[in-house]
Amino acid sequence: MKRVLVALVGVAAYAGGAWAQPSDTCISTEVHAHTGLPRVAAAIDQAHQLAISVSGTASSVLPGPNGTGKAYPARLEAALSGRLKGVSVKVINAAKQKQTAAEMAAEFDKLLAEEKPVLVVWQTGTVDAIRGIDPDDFRSTLNAGIDKLQAGGADVILMNMQYSPRTDSMIAADVYSENMQGVALEREIPLFDRFAIMKEWNDEGTFDLYAATKNPETAEHVHDCLGQLLADFVIEAVDLARQPKDAR
Amino acid sequence: MGNCALDQNTGSQSLSAGVRPRPSGSRRDLRLDLFRGLALWLIFLDHIPSNVVSWITLRNYGFSDATEIFVFISGYTAAFVYGGAMRERGFIVAGARILRRAWQVYGAHIFLFVVYLAEIAYVTGSFDNPLYAEEMNILDFLKQPDTTLVQALLLKFKPANMDVLPLYIVLLVGFPPVLWLMLRRPTMALAASVTLYALCWRFDWNMPAYPNGQWLFNPFAWQLLFVFGAWCAVSGNRHIGDVVRSRTTIVVAVVYLVFAFLITMTWYLPRLAHFVPRWLAEFMYPIDKTNLDMLRFAHFLALVVIVVQFVPTNWPPLKWPMMRPIILCGQHSLEIFCLGVFLAFAGHFIFIEISDRVAMQVVVSVLGIGIMISVAWLITWYKEMESRGAGSGPPKRPDADLAGGHV
Numbered sequence: 001m002k003r004v005l006v007a008l009v010g011v012a013a014y015a016g017g018a019w020a021q022p023s024d025t026c027i028s029t030e031v032h033a034h035t036g037l038p039r040v041a042a043a044i045d046q047a048h049q050l051a052i053s054v055s056g057t058a059s060s061v062l063p064g065p066n067g068t069g070k071a072y073p074a075r076l077e078a079a080l081s082g083r084l085k086g087v088s089v090k091v092i093n094a095a096k097q098k099q100t101a102a103e104m105a106a107e108f109d110k111l112l113a114e115e116k117p118v119l120v121v122w123q124t125g126t127v128d129a130i131r132g133i134d135p136d137d138f139r140s141t142l143n144a145g146i147d148k149l150q151a152g153g154a155d156v157i158l159m160n161m162q163y164s165p166r167t168d169s170m171i172a173a174d175v176y177s178e179n180m181q182g183v184a185l186e187r188e189i190p191l192f193d194r195f196a197i198m199k200e201w202n203d204e205g206t207f208d209l210y211a212a213t214k215n216p217e218t219a220e221h222v223h224d225c226l227g228q229l230l231a232d233f234v235i236e237a238v239d240l241a242r243q244p245k246d247a248r
Numbered sequence: 249m250g251n252c253a254l255d256q257n258t259g260s261q262s263l264s265a266g267v268r269p270r271p272s273g274s275r276r277d278l279r280l281d282l283f284r285g286l287a288l289w290l291i292f293l294d295h296i297p298s299n300v301v302s303w304i305t306l307r308n309y310g311f312s313d314a315t316e317i318f319v320f321i322s323g324y325t326a327a328f329v330y331g332g333a334m335r336e337r338g339f340i341v342a343g344a345r346i347l348r349r350a351w352q353v354y355g356a357h358i359f360l361f362v363v364y365l366a367e368i369a370y371v372t373g374s375f376d377n378p379l380y381a382e383e384m385n386i387l388d389f390l391k392q393p394d395t396t397l398v399q400a401l402l403l404k405f406k407p408a409n410m411d412v413l414p415l416y417i418v419l420l421v422g423f424p425p426v427l428w429l430m431l432r433r434p435t436m437a438l439a440a441s442v443t444l445y446a447l448c449w450r451f452d453w454n455m456p457a458y459p460n461g462q463w464l465f466n467p468f469a470w471q472l473l474f475v476f477g478a479w480c481a482v483s484g485n486r487h488i489g490d491v492v493r494s495r496t497t498i499v500v501a502v503v504y505l506v507f508a509f510l511i512t513m514t515w516y517l518p519r520l521a522h523f524v525p526r527w528l529a530e531f532m533y534p535i536d537k538t539n540l541d542m543l544r545f546a547h548f549l550a551l552v553v554i555v556v557q558f559v560p561t562n563w564p565p566l567k568w569p570m571m572r573p574i575i576l577c578g579q580h581s582l583e584i585f586c587l588g589v590f591l592a593f594a595g596h597f598i599f600i601e602i603s604d605r606v607a608m609q610v611v612v613s614v615l616g617i618g619i620m621i622s623v624a625w626l627i628t629w630y631k632e633m634e635s636r637g638a639g640s641g642p643p644k645r646p647d648a649d650l651a652g653g654h655v
Binding site: 032034057058059062063064097098126127130131132133134135137139162163164165166167168169170171172175178179181182185186199202203209210211212213214216218219222223 | 295296297298364367368371372374375376377378379380381382383384385386388407408409457458459460461462464515519521522529530533534537538592593596599600604606
C-alpha cells in the first residue's frame with residue numbers, strides 16, 4: 001500500500017501543475033437574482049435610504065483589529081454607496097460566531113426593533129451542519145425566521161456556506177444547502193449562492209482556497225469580491241422588483 | 249491495507265469459484281455483481297470532495313443514487329446467501345452468521361472512523377486560514393475525546409460520508425427474524441416492512457445521533473429497500489416478473505425517469521427552476537433522503553424496471569473481459585466499499601497537498617478505481633487459492649458479498 005501511495009503521489013505531482021495567479025477582478029457567473037426585493041426598491045426610490053443588517057456567523061467577519069471593516073458586509077456598504085448615488089446606505093454587521101440558524105432567528109425581534117432594516121442578509125448553514133441540527137428543524141427555522149423578518153418589514157436574502165475545499169468532505173453541508181435552496185425557491189427569496197461562487201473561483205484559479213495560510217490578504221480579497229458581488233445581486237433584485245409582474 | 253473486513257473468510261467457499269462467469273446453467277446472477285460494483289465506483293467518486301468526475305454519477309440525473317443500489321443488492325444477496333443457510337442449517341446457525349457479518353461490518357466502520365480522525369486532525373491542524381475560522385469548529389468534538397469516541401462506538405457520532413455502514417449494520421442485526429418470516433411468508437414479510445416504513449414516517453421514528461439530530465440514513469425507512477431486495481431474491485420473480493416486464497410498466501418507468509431527470513436539471517440550472525409549477529414543488533420538496541422519500545424509491549424501482557428489461561441474466565456483455573473489473577469489485581463489496589472511502593480520503597489529501605486542478609481530479613478518480621480493481625482481483629485470487637488448498641476442508645461457507653440467484 002505504501003508503494004502504491006508513493007506512486008499515486010508521484011503521478012499526482014506530475015499531473016498537478018502550477019497554481020493560477022489570483023486575478024484582480026471579482027467575476028462570477030453564479031450571481032443571479034431570480035426574485036425581486038420590493039421593500040428595498042421602495043426604500044431606495046422613496047426614502048433614499050437603505051438600512052441593511054447582516055445576520056450571520058464567523059464567516060461574515062474577518063479576524064483582526066480591522067477585520068470588520070474588511071469583511072463583506074462593510075464591502076457591500078461601500079459598493080452599494082458607490083452605485084446608488086443619492087441614497088444613504090448603512091450596513092450593520094450583526095454576525096456572531098457559532099450561532100445556529102435558530103439562535104440567530106431568536107435575535108430577529110431585537111434586530112428589527114433596533115436597526116429597522118429594510119433588508120436582512122441571513123448567512124447560515126455551516127454551524128447547523130457542524131452541530132448536526134436536524135435538517136427538518138433547520139428548514140422550519142428558516143421559514144419561521146423569514147416570516148418574522150417579512151412581518152417586520154424587511155426583505156430577506158439567504159446566503160449559504162462558504163466553499164471550503166479542505167473541510168468539504170468533513171462537514172455534511174449538502175442537506176443544509178439543499179434546504180436553503182428549497183426554502184428560497186418556495187418562498188421566492190433570493191439566495192446568494194456563496195458556495196457556488198467560491199467554488200467557481202477555486203476551480204478557475206481566481207483564488208487558491210486550498211492554501212494553508214495565515215496571511216489575511218487572500219481572505220480580505222475574497223470578502224471584498226463577495227461584497228461587490230452581493231451589491232450586484234441586490235441591484236439586480238431591485239431592478240427585478242421594479243419591473244411590472246407580467247413583464248418578467 | 250484495504251482489506252478492512254476482519255476475518256472475511258476463514259473457510260473456503262463453494263461460491264467463490266463462481267467469481268469467473270460460468271457457462272449457462274449457473275445460478276449466479278452476474279448482474280447483481282455488476283451493478284453493485286458500479287454502485288461502489290459511484291460512491292467512491294461521490295465521496296471525493298469537489299471532484300469533477302462525480303458529474304457522471306447517478307445522483308446528478310435523478311432522485312435516487314448509488315446508495316439505493318447498494319442497499320437493495322445487499323438485501324438481495326443477504327437473503328440469497330443466508331436464506332440458503334437458514335433452509336439447510338436452521339435459524340440459529342444462519343442467524344449467527346448474519347450477526348457475525350454485522351460484527352465484521354462494525355469493525356470496518358470503526359477502522360474507517362480512525363482513518364477519518366487522522367485526516368481531520370491533520371487537515372485542521374495544518375490549516376490556519378483566517379477565511380475559514382468558522383469551518384475549523386469541526387475540531388470542537390475533539391475537545392471531548394472520551395465522549396466522542398464512545399458515541400462513535402455506539403454508532404451515534406458519525407462523521408460526514410460515514411453513514412452507510414452503520415445503516416448496513418443495523419439492517420443486518422435486524423435481519424434474522426425478517427429472513428425467517430421471508431422464507432415462510434414472503435409477502436407478509438414485505439408487508440411488515442412497508443408497515444414499519446409507514447409508521448416511521450407517521451411517528452418520526454429514527455435513531456438518535458450525536459451531538460444532535462438523527463441518523464442521516466434512517467434504518468426504519470431504508471429497511472424497506474433492503475427487505476424489498478430480500479423479497480425479490482426469495483420470491484420476486486414469481487410475483488411481479490410479468491408486471492415488471494409489461495409494456496405499461498416500462499412506459500411509466502421511462503416517463504418517470506425523464507421527469508426526474510428534468511427536475512434534477514432545475515437544481516443545477518436555477519434559471520429553469522421557474523418552470524416547475526408551484527404546486528408540484530410544494531408536493532415534491534423536500535425530497536427526503538434520510539427517510540427514503542417515495543420519489544427516490546420510485547426512481548430506483550423505475551431504474552430496476554429498465555435494467556430488468558434491457559439487461560437479461562444472459563446479457564452478453566456480462567461475459568466481456570472489459571466488464572470483469574467492475575464485476576470483481578461488486579463481488580467483494582465490503583472490502584471495496586471501505587477501500588473506496590479510504591481512497592476518497594487519500595484523494596482529498598492529494599488535492600490539499602499537491603493540486604486540485606481538473607486534471608488531478610481525473611487522475612485521482614481513475615487511479616482510485618484502478619486500485620479498487622487491483623485489490624478486488626487480489627482478494628479473488630486469494631480466495632481461489634485458499635479454496636483450492638482446502639480441498640477436504642470443512643463445509644464451504646458463502647458470505648453475503650457473493651451475489652447470486654436469479655431475478
